[in-house]
Amino acid sequence: MTEPAFTPRVFSGIQPSGGLTLGNYLGALKRFVTMQDEGSHETVYCMVDLHAITVWQDPETLRRNTRELCAGFIASGVDPEKSILFNQSAVPEHAQLAWIFNCVARMGWMGRMTQWKDKAGKNAENASLGLFGYPALMAADILVYHATHVPVGEDQKQHLELTRDIAAKFNHDYKVDFFPITEPVIEGAATRVMSLRDGSKKMSKSDPSDASRINMTDDADAIARKIRKAKTDPEPLPDSAEGLADRPEARNLVNIYASLSEKTVDQVMAEVAGQQFGLFKPMLADLAVEKLAPISTEMARLMEDQAEIDKILARGAERAREITAPILAKAYEIVGMVGAEG
Ligand code: AQP
Numbered sequence: 001m002t003e004p005a006f007t008p009r010v011f012s013g014i015q016p017s018g019g020l021t022l023g024n025y026l027g028a029l030k031r032f033v034t035m036q037d038e039g040s041h042e043t044v045y046c047m048v049d050l051h052a053i054t055v056w057q058d059p060e061t062l063r064r065n066t067r068e069l070c071a072g073f074i075a076s077g078v079d080p081e082k083s084i085l086f087n088q089s090a091v092p093e094h095a096q097l098a099w100i101f102n103c104v105a106r107m108g109w110m111g112r113m114t115q116w117k118d119k120a121g122k123n124a125e126n127a128s129l130g131l132f133g134y135p136a137l138m139a140a141d142i143l144v145y146h147a148t149h150v151p152v153g154e155d156q157k158q159h160l161e162l163t164r165d166i167a168a169k170f171n172h173d174y175k176v177d178f179f180p181i182t183e184p185v186i187e188g189a190a191t192r193v194m195s196l197r198d199g200s201k202k203m204s205k206s207d208p209s210d211a212s213r214i215n216m217t218d219d220a221d222a223i224a225r226k227i228r229k230a231k232t233d234p235e236p237l238p239d240s241a242e243g244l245a246d247r248p249e250a251r252n253l254v255n256i257y258a259s260l261s262e263k264t265v266d267q268v269m270a271e272v273a274g275q276q277f278g279l280f281k282p283m284l285a286d287l288a289v290e291k292l293a294p295i296s297t298e299m300a301r302l303m304e305d306q307a308e309i310d311k312i313l314a315r316g317a318e319r320a321r322e323i324t325a326p327i328l329a330k331a332y333e334i335v336g337m338v339g340a341e342g
Contacts, residue, residue: 006180010035011147013046013088013138016065017057018205020072022214022292026190026259027153033077035151035185043083044145044320045073047313050088050095051137054130055119055206067309068299072216074312075298084323086316088141093324097140098133100335104170105136109162115155139163143179144324151185154192155202160184174334190259196230199248214288217296224285227253232277239273241265250277257284260291 012032014024036043047069052062066087073085088094110116110132120127130137138159142150143166150160160182167179195201195212203213214223231249238244244251244265257280258268272280302309332340 005177006146006148008041008149009145009147010041010043010149010151010185011046011142011145012044012151013048013051013141014069014073015048015052015205016062016069016087017052017055018065020069020216021193021203021205022216022256022288023153023190023193023203024205025076025216025292025295026188026193026256027155028151029073029076029078030259031151031185031188032073032083035149036078036083041149044147044323045078045083045085046091046141046320047073047087048138048141051134054128054134067306068217068303070309070313071299071302072295074302075295080312080316084316084319086313086320090313090317091144091320091324093144093321093328094137094141096328097144097331098137100331101136101139101143101166101170102133104166104173105133105139105162109165110135113162114158135159135162136166139166142182143167144327145320146180146323146327147182148180149183149185151187154186157184157186176334178330178334188259189255189263189265193256194248194252196226196252199231199252214292216292217299218292219296220289220293223288223292224282227281227285227288230281232281237272237275237277237280238269240269243269253277253280253284257287260284260287 012028014020014028020029032043032045035041047066049062049066052065070085070087074080078085113135116132116134119131139162142163150163152160164181167181170179171177193203195203195207196214197209197212201207201212205213207213211226211229214226218226230253232253233247233250235247235250237250237254244254254265254268254272258265261268272283329340
């Protein structure tokens with residue numbers, strides 16, 4: 001249960017570790033916009049550049065990706081007046097609180113994270129310490145705002161549970177009720193968009209195969225080609241969601257369709273029951289182009305004025321620090337840092 005004493009506040013972030021994918025859009029961004037527009041929470045959204053460098057990033061590409069991601073947020077409907085929008089490294093309290101959490105979190109907790117296991121793979125000895133500590137920085141991102149709700153895709157569920165464990169251990173160790181126990185918000189038909197080439201793998205911006213994902217900057221031809229070539233099975237579409245249970249590739253395309261068309265999976269099944277993919281794929285491609293083309297056009301327009309993007313980010317960081325500076329100061333005081341006494 002979230003403590004009622006905390007102001008309802010949403011925090012979430014996306015890594016500028018590549019271009020935005022349809023997975024990021026459906027699993028995260030679309031939800032960011034809804035939560036912003038509902039108006040019941042203050043909304044704080046971040047380009048998590050410090051997370052991105054846990055694996056190698058070319059500096060120029062990282063700068064470009066960060067600005068392009070900012071353009072992607074705005075083009076998708078995040079309003080920098082309504083929401084606080086900034087890049088993580090411009091608000092030093094994230095990294096400062098992360099250090100405290102590095103001292104709260106246990107090695108065993110971190111070692112159990114599936115993202116760490118997947119990304120470090122068999123070469124863990126050679127992975128960066130930052131990649132191992134990634135979830136402690138993520139906990140700091142969230143808790144340095146005392147955020148009560150975090151919209152994310154399914155893949156981040158385990159990290160959110162760890163965030164709750166870190167908050168609870170901090171509160172317990174220091175006998176305070178300082179950090180909220182944050183609620184994950186994982187909702188909708190597309191909380192886990194899968195690769196177009198392999199229905200058992202998540203669609204990811206760092207997948208070496210460009211055909212595995214739809215990038216938010218893909219043009220209509222590329223979107224249609226990737227959907228046409230998406231892996232499927234030879235059976236026609238079933239008449240109910242249950243019929244998709246053992247058909248991951250088919251289920252993925254239906255989930256994408258449902259999410260883009262704002263329908264439930266059952267409503268989509270009622271429409272497309274018995275259809276072959278030869279018919280369904282062009283329908284999906286048309287819908288994807290209709291929904292994504294305005295976003296990519298607007299991203300390209302925003303990217304023409306880099307100074308304006310930098311101004312938005314700087315203003316967002318200033319607003320963010322109004323929240324983070326007092327929370328970090330209080331955390332320093334709680335752990336016993338001289339100079340931080342209130
Ligand atoms: N395939 C996905 N389906 C649904 N949601 C997704 N998200 C990412 N991929 C999918 C959600 O997008 C938000 C931002 O993710 P991120 O950029 O911080 O990192 P990630 O989850 O590791 O995403 P990628 O695309 O796979 O990045 P790389 O390749 O750099 O690791 C999160 O809310 C995430 O759940």
